[in-house]
Amino acid sequence: MTIMEGANRLEVRDLQVRLVGRPGDVVDQISFSVRAGEIFGLVGESGSGKTTLALALLGYTRRGLKITRGSIYLDGKDILALDAAGLREVRGSKIAYVPQDPSASLNPALRIGHQIRELLSAHPEVTDNVEGRMVEVLREVNLDPDSGILRRFPHQLSGGQQQRVALAMAFACRSSVIVLDEPTTGLDVTTQRHVLETVKTLCAAYGVAAIYVSHDLAVVGGLVSHVGVMYAGRLVEVGQTEGVFASPMHPYSQGLLGAIPSPDRAEVLWGIPGQPPRPGSRPVGCSFAARCPEAIELCLREDPLPIEIGERQVRCIRVTDRKSFSVRVRNSRAQIIPSSEPPLLEVRALSTAYGQTKVLHGVDLNVPNESCTAIVGESGSGKTTLARCVVGLHGSFDGSILFDGDEMNKSARRRNSSQLQRIQYVFQNPYTSLNPRKTISQILSQPLEHFMRLTSSDRAERISRVLDEVSLGSAVGRRFPDELSGGERQRVAIARAIIVEPRLLVCDEVTSALDVSVQAVIVELLRRLQKERQLSMLFITHNLALVRSIAQNVVVVSHGRVVEAGTVQDVLERPQDPYTIRLMQDIPKLNSVASALPQSSS
Amino acid sequence: MALVEEIDNKQDRVSVKATSWMSDHPMVALLLRRGGIGIVTLVIVSIIVFAATEVLPGNAAYAVLGHTATPARLHAMEVQLHLNRSLVAQYWSWFSGMLTGHLGTSLANGQGVWQQVEPRLINSGVLVLLSGIIGVFLGMLLGAIAALRRDGWFDHVSSVILLGITSLPEFVVAIAMIILFATVVTHLFPAVSIIPPGTYAWSAPKLLVLPVLTLVIVIIPYIMRMTRGAMVEALESEYVQLARLEGIKSWKIVIVHALPNAIAPTIQVIGLTVLYLAGGIVIVEDIFNFPGVGQGLVSAVANRDIPVIQFMVFILAALYVIVNILTDVVALLATPRRRLVH
Numbered sequence: 001m002t003i004m005e006g007a008n009r010l011e012v013r014d015l016q017v018r019l020v021g022r023p024g025d026v027v028d029q030i031s032f033s034v035r036a037g038e039i040f041g042l043v044g045e046s047g048s049g050k051t052t053l054a055l056a057l058l059g060y061t062r063r064g065l066k067i068t069r070g071s072i073y074l075d076g077k078d079i080l081a082l083d084a085a086g087l088r089e090v091r092g093s094k095i096a097y098v099p100q101d102p103s104a105s106l107n108p109a110l111r112i113g114h115q116i117r118e119l120l121s122a123h124p125e126v127t128d129n130v131e132g133r134m135v136e137v138l139r140e141v142n143l144d145p146d147s148g149i150l151r152r153f154p155h156q157l158s159g160g161q162q163q164r165v166a167l168a169m170a171f172a173c174r175s176s177v178i179v180l181d182e183p184t185t186g187l188d189v190t191t192q193r194h195v196l197e198t199v200k201t202l203c204a205a206y207g208v209a210a211i212y213v214s215h216d217l218a219v220v221g222g223l224v225s226h227v228g229v230m231y232a233g234r235l236v237e238v239g240q241t242e243g244v245f246a247s248p249m250h251p252y253s254q255g256l257l258g259a260i261p262s263p264d265r266a267e268v269l270w271g272i273p274g275q276p277p278r279p280g281s282r283p284v285g286c287s288f289a290a291r292c293p294e295a296i297e298l299c300l301r302e303d304p305l306p307i308e309i310g311e312r313q314v315r316c317i318r319v320t321d322r323k324s325f326s327v328r329v330r331n332s333r334a335q336i337i338p339s340s341e342p343p344l345l346e347v348r349a350l351s352t353a354y355g356q357t358k359v360l361h362g363v364d365l366n367v368p369n370e371s372c373t374a375i376v377g378e379s380g381s382g383k384t385t386l387a388r389c390v391v392g393l394h395g396s397f398d399g400s401i402l403f404d405g406d407e408m409n410k411s412a413r414r415r416n417s418s419q420l421q422r423i424q425y426v427f428q429n430p431y432t433s434l435n436p437r438k439t440i441s442q443i444l445s446q447p448l449e450h451f452m453r454l455t456s457s458d459r460a461e462r463i464s465r466v467l468d469e470v471s472l473g474s475a476v477g478r479r480f481p482d483e484l485s486g487g488e489r490q491r492v493a494i495a496r497a498i499i500v501e502p503r504l505l506v507c508d509e510v511t512s513a514l515d516v517s518v519q520a521v522i523v524e525l526l527r528r529l530q531k532e533r534q535l536s537m538l539f540i541t542h543n544l545a546l547v548r549s550i551a552q553n554v555v556v557v558s559h560g561r562v563v564e565a566g567t568v569q570d571v572l573e574r575p576q577d578p579y580t581i582r583l584m585q586d587i588p589k590l591n592s593v594a595s596a597l598p599q600s601s602s
Numbered sequence: 603m604a605l606v607e608e609i610d611n612k613q614d615r616v617s618v619k620a621t622s623w624m625s626d627h628p629m630v631a632l633l634l635r636r637g638g639i640g641i642v643t644l645v646i647v648s649i650i651v652f653a654a655t656e657v658l659p660g661n662a663a664y665a666v667l668g669h670t671a672t673p674a675r676l677h678a679m680e681v682q683l684h685l686n687r688s689l690v691a692q693y694w695s696w697f698s699g700m701l702t703g704h705l706g707t708s709l710a711n712g713q714g715v716w717q718q719v720e721p722r723l724i725n726s727g728v729l730v731l732l733s734g735i736i737g738v739f740l741g742m743l744l745g746a747i748a749a750l751r752r753d754g755w756f757d758h759v760s761s762v763i764l765l766g767i768t769s770l771p772e773f774v775v776a777i778a779m780i781i782l783f784a785t786v787v788t789h790l791f792p793a794v795s796i797i798p799p800g801t802y803a804w805s806a807p808k809l810l811v812l813p814v815l816t817l818v819i820v821i822i823p824y825i826m827r828m829t830r831g832a833m834v835e836a837l838e839s840e841y842v843q844l845a846r847l848e849g850i851k852s853w854k855i856v857i858v859h860a861l862p863n864a865i866a867p868t869i870q871v872i873g874l875t876v877l878y879l880a881g882g883i884v885i886v887e888d889i890f891n892f893p894g895v896g897q898g899l900v901s902a903v904a905n906r907d908i909p910v911i912q913f914m915v916f917i918l919a920a921l922y923v924i925v926n927i928l929t930d931v932v933a934l935l936a937t938p939r940r941r942l943v944h
Contacts, residue, residue, distance in 0.1 A: 058847050063838070092848035099844055107841040108939050109862035118858070119848045153938040169848065 008033040008073070009209035010057070010095075010177045015070035017049075017056050019279060026065060026279045027053045027233040031306075034177070034209035034226070039200070041220035041241065042213045043256070044230030045515040046486075047276050051100070053230070054181045054213045058095055059087050075176050093123035096170035098180040102162035106154035112165055113150030119169055126173045133172060140205075141168045141198055160191035164198070171202050178203070181213045188378040188542070189586040196223055196588075215515060217260055218545075218588040221245055229253045232276050232287035239312035249314045249322075251292045259520035263545040263572060263587055271521030275485045286316070294318055344369045344536045345403055345423075345504055350389060352397035359385045360560040362399070366553075367504065372530060372537035374551035374568070376544055376583075382560040383540050384428075387508050390538065391425045403504070421451045424497035428509040430489035434481040440467070440492055441477035444499055451500045462499060469532075470495045470525060487518035491525065498529060505530075506538045511546065523550050544587055548572060556580050629934065629941060636930055640923040647919040648700075652693050655908050696912065705913055710905040715913050719898065723917070725803040726887070726894030730879045732810065733817035738872050741822045745829025746864075750856065752834060764823040772882055776816045776889045783812060795892040803892075813890045820882065821875045828871040832864035839863070866936040873929030880921050 015030040027049040034040040044050040056067055059079050071078045079090050091097075099105035107115060113134070120130045127133040135145040141164040143149055154162055163183055170178050180199065184192040200223060203210045214220050220227060220241070227244050229237040229252065237250040248254045258270035274291040277283060283290070289299040298317060306313040307320065347365040351358070359382045367373045377383040388394040390401060392412030401408050403422065409415050424447075427433035434443055444463045448454060454462065464474030470491040481489055490510060497505055507526065511519035527550060530537055539551055547554050547568055554571045556564040556579065564577040575581045667679055679685075684692050699706060705715035748757045767775070784793035795809035803810055836842060837860050845859045884896035891897070895914055902910040934941050 055847075060843075060847060062843075088849040088851065090849070091846070092850070097844065097847040099840060101840065104840040105844040107845070107859050107863070109936070110858070118850060118854075122848065122850050153942060155939045156942060166844075 007035045009036050009075055010034045010211070011073040012057065013071045013073070015053070015056060015072065016068045017052055017061060017065050018068045020064050020066050024279050024282065025068075025233055027056065027230075029306075030070070030235055032226075032228055032235065032238055034211060036176075036207045036209055037204055038226065039203055039210040039212050039224040041224030041227040042211055042230060043215070043217055043220055043227055045215055045256075045276065045517060047278065048230040049233040049279070050213050050215075050230050051181055052233075054097075054179050054211065057177075057179050057211060058091050058097055060091075089123070092119055092175075093126060093173040094175055095177040095179065096173065096175040098163075098166050098170045098178065098183045100182040100185055102166040102183075103154065103159065106162060106165060108154055110153075111150065112152050112154065112157070116150070116165075116169055116172060120172055123173050137168045137172045140171065140202060141165075142194075143168065159187055160195065163187065163191075163195055167195070167198060167202070171206060171208075174206060175208060177209045177211070179211045179213070182215065184219065185215075189583065189588070190378075192219070192588070193586045199223070216588065217245070217256060217516070222588055229256065232282055233279065234287065234315055235306075235313070236288065236315045237313065238306075239310075243312060249309065249312060249319050250288075250316050251294045252288050255291075256517060259517045261520070261523070261543070261545040261549045263548055263584065263589070266548050266568070269520035269523055269549055271519075271524060272517040273521065275487065294322065342369065342405070343367060343402075345390065345538065346401070347386075347390065348400045348402070350386070350397055350399035350401070352385060352389060352394065354385075358560060360389075360397070363557070363560070363562055365555055365562070365565075367536050367538055368553070370530075370534045370536055371553065372539055372551040373553040373555060374539045374541060374547040375555050375557055376541060376547055377557035378542055378583075380559075381557045383542075383557050384508055386557070387425070387506050387538065387540050391423055391506055392420075393425075417451060421500050422502050423504045423506065424500065424502040425506045426490075426493050426497050426508065426510050429513045430486055430493050431513065433493055434489055436481050438480070439477065440472075440479055440481070440484075443481075443492065444477070444496055447496060447500045466495045466499045469498070469529070485518075486514050487521060490514060490518075490522055494522075494525065494529070498533065498535070501533070502535070504536045504538065506540070508540045509542065510539075512542070519546070526550065544572065544583055556583070629931075632930060632934060633927075636927045640927055643923050644916075644920060648697055648916060649693070651912050651915050651919075652696060655912060700913065700916065706909040708907050708910050710902070710907040710910070715909050718910060719895070719913060719917070721802065722893060722895045722898040725797065725892065726880075726883055726896065728803040729810065729813055729817070729883060729887075729892065729894055730876065733814045733821065734872075734876050734879060736814065737818040737821040737875065738825055740818065741825025742829045742868065744822070745826040745868075746833050746856070746861070748826065748830045749833030749837060752837075757830075760826070764826060767819060768823045772816060772820045773885050773889060775819050776812075776886055779812050779816050779819075780889075783815075793890075795890040797893050803894075809892075813886050813892050816886050816890075817879060817882065821879065824871055824875060824878075825868070829864065829868050832867045833860055836860035836863040862936065866933045869929050869933045869936060873925050876925050877922055880918055880925075 011033040013031050016028045017026045018024065019026060030053060032040065042050050042053065052061070052065060055061060057072060059067070059072065059082070061067055067080060070080065072080050074090065074095055079087060079095070082090065106112070110118075116134050116137075117130055120126060120133060134150070138145040138149065143161065143164050149157070149161070149165075154165075157165065166183070170180075183199070184195050187195060196219065199210070199212075202208075212220060212224055224241050226239065227241045228235045229244070229248075229250065231252045237244060237248065237253045244253060245257060248257055252272070255270065255272040259272065261267070261269055272291055277287055277290075283300075285300040285302055286292070286295070286304050289295040292299065294316075296318065302317060304315045304317045306315045307317075309319065343366040345365075345367040347363060350360055350363045350365075352360045363382075363386060365373070365375075365386075375383045375386060385394055389397050389410075392408070392410065392415055395411030395413070397410060401410070403419065408419055412420060438446075441460075441463055444466065445459055448459050448462065463477060467474045467476055472488060472491050472495070476484070476488070476492075481492070484492065490513075493510075494505075505526075510526075511522050514522065523546065526537065526539075529535060537551075539547075541547060551568050554566065554568045555562055556571065556577065558579045564571055564575065564580045571580060572584065575584055667675060671679075684695060687695075696706075703716070705719075707714055708718050711718075744760060748760055751757055780793045781787060783790045791808060791811045793812075795806075795813055797803055797806060797809060837856075839860075841863075842855055842859050845855045850859070883892075883894055884899060886892070887894045887896035888900055895918070899911065899914050901907075902914065
């Protein structure tokens with residue numbers, strides 16, 4: 001492969017980034033190329049090294065890392081061969097970066113105008129008319145330059161506007177290559193769709209080669225023409241998006257695709273058990289072998305090299321042995337008929353406010369016995385406040401909450417111990433909800449001491465039983481939260497909630513801090529527990545697709561009002577309210593890909 | 603190390619939540635609120651200062667004259683101090699006198715209080731201002747360099763030296779300065795700073811060197827440590843990373859992108875340092891015999907010169923209040939997120 005191939009605007013060859021002063025690579029053996037007008041999707045879960053790779057494409061590494069090998073040809077010129085000044089000239093003008101979190105990446109002390117102007121002035125060859133170009137590029141990202149936006153500070157813009165400013169800055173210098181690092185994470189689905197459309201239009205209009213980094217396969221599916229799946233710092237599968245999504249060849253790609261919930265069908269999700277190896281402690285042989293259902297003994301010894309199959313590259317030694325490639329067939333769930341049982345939890349005309357701001361307006365809600373009701377809404381819709389009212393953490397509201405027919409006190413402090421015990425809460429972020437100074441056993445023992453009089457041997461027995469139930473194993477009890485992965489921590493949080501045998505579990509966005517493969521595992525765990533323990537659940541989420549896999553009933557909340565409620569099947573298949581309809585349309589789907597997925601057997 | 607704790611408290615205090623009408627004009631609201639609190643604080647301080655002189659054993663006249671005083675002299679003193687009037691009347695005549703410039707006379711030498719305090723205020727002002735400016739400038743400069751060369755030799759060496767200095771009380775530093783520059787090792791500067799009466803500190807710059815140097819050495823560690831921390835945080839931030847990825851020049855990144863975001867937290871420490879200086883001068887002035895407020899306060903207490911003590915303490919309290927308001931205002935100006943609402 002030489003520069004003569006011409007059409008490649010970006011070509012990466014054998015790139016390696018290592019830790020400084022410690023053994024171990026963070027990304028290694030990365031080779032791919034992107035043509036003008038093409039978007040290349042870089043997909044991977046947290047810790048796969050995708051952000052490190054994204055930054056390395058601009059010749060940049062975070063503290064403690066170093067690019068140790070490889071070349072990055074930008075329009076035929078290796079930018080890794082440039083000196084500091086040369087690299088500075090290239091960055092921002094020839095290759096641009098769109099950050100993950102624009103609220104942290106735009107300087108809070110500088111006005112928007114200043115930041116764009118500074119960028120254009122740093123690359124005087126781009127334009128003589130800095131002000132003119134600013135106005136032009138703001139229009140291109142659908143921001144009104146006359147709205148005074150240039151005089152504003154970043155905090156005065158919404159998340160979507162901030163991301164548009166970041167896009168404007170990336171396109172301002174008419175770069176050849178743009179690296180977009182999860183630019184829509186943290187935006188709600190509608191804003192996300194608008195930003196994605198802008199990205200697509202601009203990439204085509206400018207003929208840039210774009211690299212789109214994401215953990216969300218659904219987002220990438222509708223956007224990119226080629227995709228690279230990253231695992232443990234390597235590209236394990238590279239190919240055309242349609243092909244990879246329809247018939248993934250690497251077991252990891254298969255696992256990832258099997259873990260994505262679909263808004264169209266109720267399916268059993270397949271998670272990927274285990275967790276990826278950390279940089280510096282990656283095993284000999286294939287990094288995925290420990291989690292791979294297809295692994296053979298040779299996988300543990302031999303570092304797999306990429307094998308070309310058609311236009312596809314797959315880093316798996318078994319790819320030639322295996323006959324068929326498909327996403328694991330997902331069993332559809334039996335459509336659960338909503339129970340005719342009396343509601344366990346009833347929320348009646350609940351209204352509340354923070355200071356002057358009304359958050360909830362007369363919300364009514366039922367959770368029937370032994371079933372799961374999902375509350376769906378975007379950020380700021382009031383869904384978490386609703387959950388906090390139910391458990392008594394937000395004690396000042398109008399309306400009433402009935403549990404098992406009895407009206408409960410609004411504040412948790414005034415509820416009696418059996419009421420408290422019967423409703424348990426699982427928090428959104430398992431990284432902050434577990435006390436880092438206590439062992440898992442101590443964490444689990446606390447609610448037991450509070451609610452149940454047990455001898456210490458009974459307590460220990462119960463703890464080890466519940467740890468088995470959440471598939472952690474009782475040995476975990478001696479460990480501290482820091483020693484566990486995000487998914488394992490969330491299992492501990494769930495164990496802490498179910499250990500006192502509640503009847504209602506309130507789950508507040510319990511998977512939003514987790515990777516999609518882990519999310520699938522947690523959802524299936526919750527399903528199983530619900531069945532085994534005859535639990536009822538209030539499942540709060542912003543992810544409509546997830547609802548399909550877990551709940552029987554759904555309540556859609558927007559701006560503190562219930563806009564639609566009903567069975568999951570009715571609401572998702574025949575949404576009535578314009579808000580729900582819009583939400584359903586804006587969910588990124590594996591569109592073309594979704595139809596190519598094997599139909600689930602029913 | 604008490605200063606560090608005070609920093610934490612202060613940052614908590616600054617982030618008081620504003621009510622809705624206030625959030626529309628955070629600047630005005632802050633000035634009004636802090637100004638109001640400041641005035642209330644000063645009134646309370648004046649009451650405490652007054653009450654403190656009131657609880658001296660016997661009465662103030664006895665305290666001033668001592669146990670050898672004759673009843674006739676005691677009575678004369680009581681009349682002079684208005685001790686024959688009610689407490690409230692005494693307080694009011696003192697407080698209103700202070701507001702209208704009638705400060706009374708010193709008991710020690712019969713001079714007007716203002717005549718006695720004014721040159722000391724100016725001398726101390728010069729000392730605090732000089733040490734403050736030099737210390738803040740050097741501290742911020744060294745802190746910024748340490749942040750830029752993080753984990754380099756300068757960072758390591760300076761942090762060890764600073765830790766050493768922080769653990770020394772200021773009188774040890776002062777004595778070390780005297781040994782190094784005034785007595786044993788060299789004789790570059792005078793060991794004492796006796797300024798002739800009727801002249802001000804700046805008329806003999808050489809006398810200022812050692813007191814200023816001592817104070818500068820004492821305050822640099824705090825400012826440097828805070829600047830380094832704030833700069834490191836700013837340099838590690840994602841906006842600095844994005845600026846690097848946009849090809850902005852390094853010096854511009856430091857000055858335009860990192861520094862403005864490091865100023866707000868540093869300002870708080872600078873304010874506290876100025877306040878610390880206002881108290882720290884007591885010992886340093888005493889050691890160098892520097893005729894400032896600190897030394898004046900020490901001798902006024904020794905002489906039981908109550909009107910002078912009351913006035914000086916009140917002035918120092920006022921300084922605390924004003925510097926606190928100023929730091930809040932400057933910190934707010936340096937933080938658009940808090941200064942401007944949507």
